Amino acid sequence: MYDVVLLTLGSERDAPGGGCGSGDACCGGTSEAAGQPPAAASTDHCETPRVPVLTCADALTDRGARVTTVTARSDAEVDEVLARLDGPPRPDGLTWPDPDSKVRLVVASASDAQLRAVVRRLVRRYAPPPSRRPAELAGNRTVPDLPPIGVLPLDPTRGGPHRDLAAQLGLPRDPAAVAAAVLDGGVRRLDLLRNDGGSVTLDGALLGAADDAGRPLHWRGRVEVDDAVLSDGTDPILACAIGNAGGYATLDSLPLLTAPDPTDGLVEVAVAVPVLTRSTLGRKKRIRYEVRRARGRAMAVIPRDERVPFLDDGVEGELSRKRSWWTEPGAWAVYTG
Structure with a gap:
């Protein structure tokens, strides 16, 4: 039978409505905006919703699994859990997951x-250094197949109109159903976006912001997808959506991404720019938004303005220099019902 580790992150900063700017574990991660080293982990107000966790643990135990519950309050504590997924030592000395x-x-x-x-x-645990890249690693990947993850959503409201990634993927939300998926379900491999800032993206990113009155703040930057240029840096951009899945497919009812698919090996990018139009008689002017789209293996944004606010999987940050994203096809995986 299986040993199951039920992991929660012990900080409220990544909880719904929280303003976590960390790129790693929610206690003491790296800031997306500044790239600063981890701060000291805080254990204040680190209460985790216990009922779904305990219900899932009971369901796993009833099926004969040996269950360990862990609340990690630092990256090091997360890493201690992930070390249980390591494979046997390799001749090349690389740390590798056990298939x-x-x-x-x-x-x-x-x-x-x-x-x-x-x-x-x-x-971070399993990506080999470029100088020690093993021969068995696929040419379009920088990481091996990461171990599958069972996802236990703790926010029931995110299965509705404001869907989280679990809802987009059709994963079970009921703790007993999650337990059954982990023990009996299949494995679905999903694309992963990596970027040159050292972070990853599961769902997507949205570049742009609004003022206190809700009016869009336009910004300028060069946006490229493979060989396609969506903006050369002179356009006032309302928003740029970078999609692996569909979390940022629309912005205030404006369609951005058309068919984001986290299994197609491509990143979909959309840029919305304002266009001034006139009526038939040329007397009235109005602004409409032109959406330029492209799909590819990689994309890059070079901001012309000093700082461009963004959300990346719900984490806030500011972009002040070039940032590139690329697709790692099928790199991570989830247990399905």
């Missing part, structure tokens, strides 16, 4: 940012 492991991981996630924090630690 035949009897240990299964369930992440009790209050937000997509918390789930991303765990996947980012998996990438």
Whole structure:
């Protein structure tokens, strides 16, 4: 039978409505905006919703699984959990996941940012240095197949109109159903976006912001997708959506992404720019938004303005220099019902 680790992250900063700017585990991660080193972990107000966690643990135990519940309050504590997924020592000395492991991981996630924090630690653990890249690693990947994750959503409201990634993927939300998926369900492999800032993206990112009155703040930057240029840096951009899945498919009813698919090996990018139009008689002017779209293996944004606010899997940050994203096809995986 399986050993199952039920992992929660012990900070409220990635919880719904929280302002976590961390790129790693929610206590003491790296800031997306500044790239600063981890701060000291805080254990204040680190209460985790216990009922779904305990219900899932009971359901796993009833099925004969050996269950360990862990609340991690730092990256190091997350890494201690992930080490249980390691394979046997390799001749080349690389740390590699065990494809035949009897240990299964369930992440009790209050937000997509918390789930991303765990996947980012998996990438950091198992991505080999370029100088030690093994021959068996696929040419379009920088990481091996990461171990599957069971996802236990802790926010029931995110299954509705404001859907989290678990809802988009059709994953079970009921704790007993999550337990059944981890023990009996299939595995669905999903694309992962990595970027040159050292982070990862599971769902998507949205670049742009609004003022206190809700009016859009236009910004300028060069946006490229493979060889396609969506903006050369002179356009006033309302928003730029970078989609792996569909969390940022629309902005205030404006369609941005058309068919984001986290299994197609491509990133979909959309840029919305204002266009001034006139009526038939040329007397009235109005502004409409032109949406330019492209799909590709990689994309880059070079901001012309000093700082461009963004959301990446719900984590706030500011972009002040070039940032590139690229697709790692099928790099991570979830247990399905």
